[in-house]
Amino acid sequence: MTSLRVAVVGSGPAGMYAIQHLLEQSLFDVDIDLFERLPTPWGLVRAGVAPDHPEKKLIADRLFRFFLKRDNVRFFGNVEIGSDISHDELTASYDAVVYAVGASDDKPLAIPGERLPGSCSAREFVAWYNGHPDYRHLQFDLSGPRAVIVGTGNVALDVARMLTLPATALARTDIAEHALEALQASHVNEVIVLGRRGCQQAAFHNPELEELLHLDGVEVQIEADDLLPPEQTDADWDTRRKLATLIRLQARRVAAPVKRIVFKFHRSPIAVSGDTHVTGVQVQTRVGSGSPRSGLPRYGSPGSGSPGTIDCGLLLRAIGYRGRALPGLPFDLQTGVISNVAGRVMDGSVPRTGVYVTGWIRRGPRGVIGSNKQCAAETVGCLLADARAGKLSRRSDDPVAQALIANQRQVVSFGGWQRIDRTERLAGSARGRPRIKQTDIGELLTSAGR
Amino acid sequence: MPFVIAAPCVADYSCVEVCPVNCISPGPQDPDFQNAEQMYINPQQCIGCGVCVEVCPVAAIYGADSLPAKWRHYAQVNRSYFMQRTRADDVP
Numbered sequence: 001m002t003s004l005r006v007a008v009v010g011s012g013p014a015g016m017y018a019i020q021h022l023l024e025q026s027l028f029d030v031d032i033d034l035f036e037r038l039p040t041p042w043g044l045v046r047a048g049v050a051p052d053h054p055e056k057k058l059i060a061d062r063l064f065r066f067f068l069k070r071d072n073v074r075f076f077g078n079v080e081i082g083s084d085i086s087h088d089e090l091t092a093s094y095d096a097v098v099y100a101v102g103a104s105d106d107k108p109l110a111i112p113g114e115r116l117p118g119s120c121s122a123r124e125f126v127a128w129y130n131g132h133p134d135y136r137h138l139q140f141d142l143s144g145p146r147a148v149i150v151g152t153g154n155v156a157l158d159v160a161r162m163l164t165l166p167a168t169a170l171a172r173t174d175i176a177e178h179a180l181e182a183l184q185a186s187h188v189n190e191v192i193v194l195g196r197r198g199c200q201q202a203a204f205h206n207p208e209l210e211e212l213l214h215l216d217g218v219e220v221q222i223e224a225d226d227l228l229p230p231e232q233t234d235a236d237w238d239t240r241r242k243l244a245t246l247i248r249l250q251a252r253r254v255a256a257p258v259k260r261i262v263f264k265f266h267r268s269p270i271a272v273s274g275d276t277h278v279t280g281v282q283v284q285t286r287v288g289s290g291s292p293r294s295g296l297p298r299y300g301s302p303g304s305g306s307p308g309t310i311d312c313g314l315l316l317r318a319i320g321y322r323g324r325a326l327p328g329l330p331f332d333l334q335t336g337v338i339s340n341v342a343g344r345v346m347d348g349s350v351p352r353t354g355v356y357v358t359g360w361i362r363r364g365p366r367g368v369i370g371s372n373k374q375c376a377a378e379t380v381g382c383l384l385a386d387a388r389a390g391k392l393s394r395r396s397d398d399p400v401a402q403a404l405i406a407n408q409r410q411v412v413s414f415g416g417w418q419r420i421d422r423t424e425r426l427a428g429s430a431r432g433r434p435r436i437k438q439t440d441i442g443e444l445l446t447s448a449g450r
Numbered sequence: 451m452p453f454v455i456a457a458p459c460v461a462d463y464s465c466v467e468v469c470p471v472n473c474i475s476p477g478p479q480d481p482d483f484q485n486a487e488q489m490y491i492n493p494q495q496c497i498g499c500g501v502c503v504e505v506c507p508v509a510a511i512y513g514a515d516s517l518p519a520k521w522r523h524y525a526q527v528n529r530s531y532f533m534q535r536t537r538a539d540d541v542p
Contacts, residue, residue: 053458055458055508055509055510056458056460056508058458058507058508058509059460059462059507059508062506062507062508062509063462063464063507205487206487206527207457207458207459207487207488210457211457214520230541231541237530237531237534237541238485238487240541241527241541241542243541244541244542367461367484368460368461368486368487368488369460369461369462370460370461370462370463371461371484373462373463373478374463374478374483377478
């Protein structure tokens with residue numbers, strides 16, 4: 001049996017599922033090194049999944065953790081590929097490198113005023129409330145009564161919930177301390193969610209929408225001209241479920257509501273108002289019912305309704321993440337992914353031998369956590385096929401460790417992460433919370449080395 | 451008594467891989483998988499063995515009679531998923 005040395009870059013679901021498939025094959029003895037830029041693993045499971053979704057975070061404990069406990073898997077936390085170790089050093093030391101770095105940018109609205117203070121991406125807001133070390137210093141203006149979210153995906157709903165959940169509910173989660181304090185002091189009592197298309201095209205999923213039925217003290221309003229009873233549409237089953245829930249939300253009466261979420265569909269932001277800070281967003285109504293049977297254009301087109309301004313002090317765009325280019329790797333600017341076919345990185349029509357991608361940086365930012373499992377199965381399948389065909393080789397054995405020593409980098413091992421994990425959980429149990437996240441790199445490294 | 455997949459499902463499909471009677475859909479080979487919000491258990495085929503409960507990485511699977519209150523309607527959601535092509539008013 002031949003041995004295969006594989007580097008995986010990024011320890012979110014994409015990287016972890018790649019490791020799972022490498023561990024589950026029996027053609028090769030495999031040694032895996034996992035590189036993670038942060039001292040902490042799990043990517044968006046830690047820094048993306050909403051604090052009030054603790055069930056989804058179980059995947060780290062019930063699945064991913066076991067891969068890192070294997071003797072043939074090493075975790076290198078606090079190591080950045082591209083600065084601590086170059087891409088070339090990595091490819092020289094491994095038979096194969098799998099990039100699973102996710103999507104660390106977001107799509108712009110491309111409207112005037114978008115860069116004004118007070119206008120941010122939901123991605124940044126999410127990273128902030130989840131305690132991502134790079135975003136802990138951000139400040140969001142929660143002093144006004146209204147926030148506007150552009151986009152109707154699950155991220156938009158996560159953010160809407162975080163802005164409206166009662167402080168007591170937030171305080172039972174693993175939300176970052178700085179965000180808990182800021183949200184407890186928040187004056188936002190109305191969150192407007194703008195959808196460019198109709199409610200039948202909204203990207204949120206049913207479970208996320210249904211959660212709004214259970215928000216204490218929060219009433220939900222829906223403005224949509226395509227909100228039809230499900231039996232009157234020929235929309236697909238998922239959409240009919242959403243329509244039923246939207247109708248239920250609209251009919252729901254909340255005793256003594258303290259906050260409100262308002263969905264406005266068929267509305268496009270056309271400009272952000274304000275001189276030195278966001279004061280509002282100009283919005284245009286779009287014509288066209290979303291109903292495929294209406295005979296009108298399926299998607300609204302701009303330019304019909306008269307523009308109006310919605311006053312707000314905070315504008316969050318939640319219209320999609322976007323991949324970021326990595327030095328030395330071909331990048332498709334159009335789609336925001338590393339150029340690839342089925343996970344093999346491609347220079348034009350030529351595969352870059354031994355270099356692979358999986359997850360969002362391969363296929364773009366869509367799908368749920370498990371979508372990355374199927375994605376990784378295909379990528380690892382290509383890797384193994386190339387190995388069987390004798391295409392993979394390495395020039396040297398393990399110079400990576402030497403490079404890290406030369407850089408005096410404090411590497412966080414899996415044991416180091418377990419010490420961080422224990423510290424956070426202990427701090428949390430004293431306060432009736434699942435954990436209190438450490439968000440400062442220095443503090444995390446201290447805990448890891450303790 | 452059948453098992454039911456509730457809201458926490460992240461479509462990891464470990465359940466599909468272990469189900470001895472192949473009653474969980476969609477699987478990764480199904481055309482529906484790409485856009486699937488979650489997996490569903492066909493209550494008419496489930497034999498109640500509970501193997502899926504063990505492998506679910508997010509503990510999303512419950513016995514139909516022990517669903518938490520906020521997810522009680524998922525018994526109907528799972529059932530409805532398998533009836534969606536035969537009825538128009540199947541939405542739970």
